[in-house]
Structure formats: structure tokens, C-alpha cells
Amino acid sequence: MNSISVVIPLYDEVENVPLLYESVRAALDGMGREYELIFVDDGSRDGSSELLVQLAERDARVKVIQFRRNFGQTAAMHAGMQAASGEIVVTLDADLQNEPDDIPMMVAKLEEGYDLVHGWRKERQDALLNRKLPSRLANRIISRVTGFPVNDLGCTLKAMTREIAHELQLYGEMHRFIPILAHWHGARCVEVVTRHHPRRFGHTKYGIWRTFRVVLDLITVKYMIRYSLSPMKLFGGIGLLSMAGGIASGAATLWMKLGGAVDMTGNPLLLLSAFATMLGVQFLVLGLLGEVSARIYYECQDKKPYAVRKLWNFTEPTAQISAPRRAA
Numbered sequence: 626m627n628s629i630s631v632v633i634p635l636y637d638e639v640e641n642v643p644l645l646y647e648s649v650r651a652a653l654d655g656m657g658r659e660y661e662l663i664f665v666d667d668g669s670r671d672g673s674s675e676l677l678v679q680l681a682e683r684d685a686r687v688k689v690i691q692f693r694r695n696f697g698q699t700a701a702m703h704a705g706m707q708a709a710s711g712e713i714v715v716t717l718d719a720d721l722q723n724e725p726d727d728i729p730m731m732v733a734k735l736e737e738g739y740d741l742v743h744g745w746r747k748e749r750q751d752a753l754l755n756r757k758l759p760s761r762l763a764n765r766i767i768s769r770v771t772g773f774p775v776n777d778l779g780c781t782l783k784a785m786t787r788e789i790a791h792e793l794q795l796y797g798e799m800h801r802f803i804p805i806l807a808h809w810h811g812a813r814c815v816e817v818v819t820r821h822h823p824r825r826f827g828h829t830k831y832g833i834w835r836t837f838r839v840v841l842d843l844i845t846v847k848y849m850i851r852y853s854l855s856p857m858k859l860f861g862g863i864g865l866l867s868m869a870g871g872i873a874s875g876a877a878t879l880w881m882k883l884g885g886a887v888d889m890t891g892n893p894l895l896l897l898s899a900f901a902t903m904l905g906v907q908f909l910v911l912g913l914l915g916e917v918s919a920r921i922y923y924e925c926q927d928k929k930p931y932a933v934r935k936l937w938n939f940t941e942p943t944a945q946i947s948a949p950r951r952a953a
Contacts, residue, residue: 628659629732630711630787634701635719636667640826642676645719646687652725656732663688664719665705668695702781703795714790716803718781722750724820731784731817740789740812743804744780744819763839770847773805775816782819785812797842809850856915864908871901 631649635642646662653660664677666689674691681687690704706714713732717723723744731742749760760779768775778801789807799806804814852859875898882889889895 626658627712627732627736628661628710629653629656629713629715629728630661630663630709631715631717631728632663632665632702632705632709633717633719634665634667634698634705635669635673636695636698636701637669637671637673638719638826639669639672639676641719641721642673642680645721645725646680648721649717649725649728650684652728656729659711661686661688661709661711663690663705663708665689665701666691667698667701668692697798699795699798699800702800703793706790706793706795709787709790712787714785714787716781716783716785720824721826722822722824723780723782724822727782727819728784731782731819734815734817735784735786738813739815741783741785741804741807741814743775743777743814743816744782745777745816746780746821747776747818748821749777750821750823767802767805767843770843771805771850773808775804777816778802778804780819797845798838799842799846801839802842802846805846805850854919856919857912860908860912860915864905864912866905867901867908868905871898871903871905874898874901 631653633645633649638645642664649662662684664680664687666674666677677687677689677691681689688708690701690708692701692704702716706716713735715728715731717725717728727744731744734742760777764776764778767773767778781800783803785803785807789810789812792810793803793806795803795806804816808814848859874894878889878892878894878898881892881894
């Protein structure tokens with residue numbers, strides 16, 4: 626059976642760590658599989674670090690990644706996912722609001738043939754005004770903008786294959802976009818209803834203020850999904866539209882001159898024509914620079930603009946493309 630890595634980012638959760646460790650261990654012990662618990666300490670200052678070290682000394686399955694300072698939930702999530710060695714990677718919040726007993730259900734769903742299973746806190750136990758309503762609005766906007774049907778992108782409880790976990794590059798607040806980014810990589814994703822509990826100890830470390838950062842990351846994700854491989858489609862299209870507007874404005878200015886207008890230099894349409902044409906040229910140049918940057922990104926890092934699920938009848942020395950090895 627596939628082994629499991631559970632990645633748990635945390636920041637100042639000293640009251641929750643013992644209960645979390647016991648509940649996750651109980652859920653995984655019941656599955657009868659090899660597993661590891663990867664705690665990523667995001668610069669805690671309340672004693673969480675010392676408690677995690679004690680757990681690691683008692684239990685070899687506990688692994689701890691300790692940051693020098695607080696880098697944010699996305700960085701902690703990314704570090705843990707990259708360090709995971711299990712065939713299946715599960716991500717989980719440290720605040721005891723996710724239910725560890727849902728892990729077996731999500732793993733079973735993943736092994737039906739999916740690459741990523743993400744949770745939906747259908748009965749979310751949080752404050753209505755500053756947590757639930759903004760989350761619902763954000764999920765609707767993100768789903769509409771990206772075209773990815775989802776009810777709850779903010780749920781940390783997810784299960785995915787190790788290949789997907791290692792492929793994802795997360796920055797900013799992009800941990801919440803993991804299903805969308807995985808789908809962009811060709812992953813088969815499914816959403817399942819998971820349980821959710823009120824917070825028992827401490828308070829949330831990530832407030833509503835980060836909504837603005839999420840909006841900026843949404844713009845980035847939309848660009849990555851649609852235009853990262855060919856930026857000229859975006860910038861070139863805007864440039865051509867701008868130049869077309871400049872030409873139309875110039876033609877209108879000329880028509881007005883032929884119609885008897887005396888002063889062309891004072892005509893705002895002439896200024897608009899010059900401005901729109903220059904703006905169009907700038908967007909075309911920006912598109913060209915984006916195309917060059919995209920090629921440098923893929924070629925210098927030996928990245929491929931595609932993802933291969935599996936190969937047949939290829940030998941490693943002769944294959945020029947790579948595909949993940951899947952456990953039997």
C-alpha cells in the first residue's frame with residue numbers, strides 16, 4: 626500500500642500540537658500504512674518549536690522543519706510538500722479545525738484514480754461576517770475567473786500524489802490555489818465534503834487583511850493559466866487593439882480636417898491617436914519580452930511546457946521526456 630506523508634504548517638499553536646499529534650497518529654495507525662508527520666514551524670515563538678522537537682525525539686515518524694522566522698503559510702506548505710517522501714501527500718491545518726479522521730476517506734478517494742482530492746468545509750464552524758461570507762464571495766470570484774468549479778479553496782485538508790506535490794511551485798498566498806494549479810498541470814481533481822470544528826485554542830494567525838494579497842495572486846494565477854506559455858497573446862492583443870484605436874482616432878481627425886476643421890493640433894482625437902499608437906507599440910514590445918522570458922525560464926531550468934502522466938516501452942537512457950513512476 627502507498628505510504629503517506631502528512632504536512633502540517635503551524636505558527637504559535639503550542640496548545641494544539643499535542644492533541645493534533647495524537648489525533649493524526651490515531652487516524653493513520655488505523656490505516657495500517659507507513660507514514661510520516663512533517664511539521665513545518667513557521668517561526669513560532671510560543672514554545673511550539675520545543676514541543677515539536679520533543680515529539681521528534683520520541684517518535685521517529687515525526688519530522689520537523691523549523692524556519693528562522695515567519696515566512697507565511699504558503700512558504701511553510703511548500704517546504705513540507707517538497708520534503709515529503711510518501712507516495713501520497715496530505716496537507717492539514719494545525720488548529721484542530723480539520724478532522725484527521727477524514728484522511729482515510731480522502732486517501733481512498735484519491736486511489737480511485739484521482740491526482741488530488743481537496744476538502745469542502747460545507748458546514749464551516751467559523752464567524753459569519755469576517756470568515757464565512759468573505760470566503761464564499763472569494764470562492765465564487767475565483768471559480769468564475771479561473772473557470773475551475775470549486776466550493777472551498779480555503780480548506781487546507783487535501784490529499785495528492787507525491788508527483789503533483791513536488792511539481793507545484795507556491796509563492797505569495799498561492800497555497801489556496803493548489804487545486805487550480807494542479808489542474809493546470811493536468812491533474813485529475815475532485816472535491817469532497819469534510820468535517821470542520823470550531824477553534825478550541827488560540828486564534829487565527831491569518832486575518833481578513835490578506836484578502837487583498839489573494840486578489841493579486843488570483844491575477845497572477847489567471848495569467849499563469851492562460852498566458853504564461855505565450856504572453857504575446859495577451860500583451861500583443863492589447864497592443865493591436867490600442868493601435869487599432871489610434872488608427873481609428875487618426876482617421877477621424879483626418880476626416881474632420883477634410884470636413885473643414887481648421888485646428889488639427891488642438892483636436893483631442895489627434896492626441897488620442899498618438900497616445901494609443903505609442904501605447905500599442907509598448908504592449909507589443911512587452912509581449913516580445915514576455916515571450917523571451919518564458920523561453921529563458923523553461924530552457925535554463927530544463928523545464929517542459931507539458932506534463933506527462935506515464936510512459937510505455939521507453940528506457941531511461943533513451944527517453945528524452947520524463948514521467949513520474951507510480952507505485953503498483
